[in-house]
Amino acid sequence: LSLLAGQYSIIPPDSPVLGVVGDGAVLPCQLQGRIIPEKLSIQWIFSGSSTESAVATFDGKNPQNPFLEFAGYRGRTEFFPSEFHWGNLSLLLKNVRPSDKGKYTCSVFLDNWYNEVVVELDVAAQGAEPSVFLDGHAGNGISLSCRSQGWFPAPSVVWLDSQGQTRPEEVTTRSTPGPSSGIFDVVSSMSLEPGSDREVSCRVVNEVLNTTRESRVRIADFFFPSPSPSTWM
Template sequence: MGSRFQYAMTLHIIIFLQIAQLVTGQFKIIPPDNPVIGVIGKGVILPCQLEAKTTPERLFVQWIFTGKSQRIDVTTYDGKNKQNPISEDKAYQGRTNFFQTEFNKGNVSLHLKNVMLSDEGKYTCSIFLENWYDEVVVDLNVAAKGDETSIFLDGHVGQGIGLTCKSQGWFPEPEVVWLDSKGQTRKEKVITQRTKTSSGIFDVVTSMNLEPGSDKEVSCRIVNNLLNTACESRVLISGE
């Protein structure tokens, strides 16, 4: 009796494992290769791709945000609820979209509109099916390219000429470079202030003195290394 019971239990476990392997093999989430970069004020797509031969209609997808000190259930899609399948947290009200017409292709990515600085963090895409569950984490880095730079002449400073370059609206803290006519970094002393505003972005004011006999073509370049983009202004100081 005992051996028959053990045999039945062993057979049950084997069948259960085979079913689990079959279900597991049917579905797979493809993880993103790199962090996603979202530009403040614009939209961004948080990728989540389900690899499957067929995608069940009763799909349940949940996106969860984890920041420095909070966790938010951003939005969910419940395929069992035909009348109102989507629910959205108040903090993201009107800012998220699923690509529902592409669910049959396994695309459960999230379109996040009007990116804010507070959106930076980790987003977990969780997919629930009847006998299967998995999740993937998408890192969202937030960035902003500031306004065009402007160079102002401050007048004479000693025997030289003072120059100031300004720009607003950068994130993260940008790099500042003063260049000569050959595109080389200038040797003059530079004073730069990066001021963090109440919204968390940075305004930049940078100054230098152009000494007599120096290359009179001056460029101010402000660089966002995360976006790999820059703003630059150039002036040519003529005369003595």
């Protein structure tokens, strides 16, 4: 056991893995050693905020049926068996979902040796280009809303003026997750008063991906309510 302990080690990942919803993500597990045995065993376990579950296993001592996927991951995982002899015991997780966010433990078993490494998976989704809507009149001004779908995690929304500066108006933003997907739709609202900068930009920001989507509109005078006769007197 002591001899094997010096012969093998697992290289820990440098940083969390970022998975984009709908795409694949490789969870790295690199075994270092001069000779990698064919009859090794690999087990991947997921630990989320409130759950722990088996993901996939490889059993080198069962050549007839070495691969096993568990509920919630069937059809979504893939090892790289042609690279096992190089120590690449990584797992490809396909069709990433928001619920996949968490920590994954890669456990490696040899005849007289065992070790494990933890890989953190962060998950993000880039939503659609936002649309700006005129919702109606609000006092002497108009009410605007900005809507976009398909974000994870919940994005932030910034309203900008013609100079690209943050607008001074009060803003209300609400993000709502889908009941099954966990993907967020976002709605942000503000009121535009007469005499203010008529060029309005709505920018939606995914801080995990460090990406944005933006729409810009210019509000014409005729959208504002006409002054009532009493204001002319």
